[in-house]
Amino acid sequence: MAEGPGNQGHGGESLLYLTDEQLRQGIEAMFFAYRAFTADPDRILQGNGYGRAHHRAIHFINIQPGTTVNNLLSILGVTKQSLNRVLRTLVEDGLVESRVGRMDKRERHLYLTEAGAALEHQLSDAQRARMRAAYRQAGPEAVTGFRRVLEAMMDPEMHRHFSGLREARS
Template identity: 75%
Template sequence: MAEGAGGQSLLFLTDEQLRKGIEAMFFAYRGFTADPDRILAEKSYGRAHHRAIHFIHRSPGTTVNNLLATLGVTKQSLNRVLRSLIEDGLVESRVGRSDKRERNLYLTTTGQELERELSDAQRERMRAAYRTAGPEAVAGFRQVLEAMMDEDMRRQYERLTEGGRK
């Protein structure tokens, strides 16, 4: 049986232990998004812009439909975000080579610079947290996150991470 800090069994968590984990996740998410939020606010962008930039960077040439599936947002919402990113010169939309109806999305040089600034801020926060927690906690944290994903999300995540392992 797995034992946690203070000898508490990880197989039989109390509601109070789960509540503490949920609250820790809320506050950790606030910290994780705080730096990018400040950077985005200066440009009048929000988290939806950040997510689009992140996944276009991870999969250059991705289609609008692929991005819709990855982000799990409405077409209207994504179109609004993409329109502003394209108009501001951060994203380029190209006609598909095999299917002229498709639009392939790429970050421009300016988009790549913003993506790097946003990612650097989050990587630094993750790096500091991982150093503090140690390698076993890092592996356990990733396992917990992956276990919380719905099956479809996990497949998308695995495709993305398998295609981009470095």
């Protein structure tokens, strides 16, 4: 890979070789960015007695209405017991509806209710606002680079889920 303007970091650092210190700084930046990214939804969730596991379930049910419990388990990478606790709360609170599968009666298909969709919208609005502001500040090249870095960090199984979600929306 030839070194050129696209391979230069901020301040002219070559991206072909990163020192342990530069990698540590990236790890720390990701940690604090994640804290900021989740702070607004955490406040909203806490006011409703929910946590991040509820948020993740609501998010993925929203983008894949009718997803099965098994698919959600695979996406989230949590135990069945843990997901069942979260789903039971969301169903009892009227945010998620669980429907028996038409083809396979053992399957449970998950849908957000109107109240669930409203909560999801509120949570996503907070995160979209933060992402939009950061993307605007960083510029279009940084947005593309950031996405490439995130995708490159994904394990193959996670990348398949990610690609599948993008395809489902198209």
